Amino acid sequence: MKRIGIIGFGVMGESLATALLKYSDRYEIGLMEKREKRVILAEEKYGLAVYSNPKAVMENSDIIIVAVKPQDLSFLLEELKESLPGNFKGSKYPFGIISIVAGRKMDVYRKYLAGRGDISNIARFMPNISARISKAPVGVSFSDKADEEFKREAIIIAEALGTPVEVSENLIPAITGLSGSGIAFVFKFVHALSVGGVYAGLPYKTALETVKLMLSGAAALLDLSKEDPAELIHEVISPSGTTIEGILSLEKGAFDYTVIDAVKSAALRAKELEA
Structure with missing residues (x-):
């Protein structure tokens, strides 16, 4: 032992x-x-x-x-x-x-x-x-x-x-930004989604449970599917549908850039601490 x-x-x-x-x-x-x-x-x-x-x-x-x-x-x-x-x-x-x-x-x-x-x-x-x-x-x-x-x-x-x-x-430092710090970004996204559910009319507890189930399903699908996330997004989107409206709102807020920048900033800070 x-x-x-x-x-x-x-x-x-x-x-x-x-x-x-x-x-x-x-x-x-x-x-x-x-x-x-x-x-x-x-x-x-x-x-x-x-x-x-x-x-x-x-x-x-x-x-x-x-x-x-x-x-x-x-x-x-x-x-x-x-x-x-x-x-x-x-x-x-x-x-x-x-x-x-x-x-x-x-x-x-x-x-x-x-x-x-x-x-x-x-x-x-x-x-x-x-x-x-x-x-x-x-x-x-x-x-x-x-x-x-x-x-x-x-x-x-x-x-x-x-x-x-x-x-x-x-x-x-890259692992730190992506995973060590990134899990906090995921929690923030989970909370924001849940608050969105509240805005749409659900109690927060119900919204949060729904988000957790959705995340679990999404992770399982990514594990089992040969498709990458971008391809799976296109399977959800339909012309003039609800999802494309939501995606448009995310893009208005520079969603991709903001997430990429969050990981980059955390990784750079980790590298600065090493100096």
């Missing part, structure tokens, strides 16, 4: 723990968290072992998953550096670091932990909040020297969160 140590128990840290606890026969999960309310939640709701300092979590983990806020990473790495032995060979399993910190490249870990042994096993994940139900697309990138055993283990961990999408690290 491999020991996974999660550092940070915010929204994504909790999502990770929730997903990985389903694999209790494979992983022993612990975490490091300093906020009292989050510690109580981790212990009472999830039954997790909570460590108060980096040294303890390092001593009790084979793979570390870093899930802190970007602005907190430098301070954390300084603490980790002081906690590391002269090398990582004391673990029964190859030591590895998985980072889900937005806007922080793997080089940051190599820089801070240089001189503390073998730090070749580093992976970077970019999931979204649907990881809590194991339905997230998970952007995955590996350091150049990561060994195959660590890669296999990291992919298994990514599969606990959803579906891994392996990309080079320079494309992680």
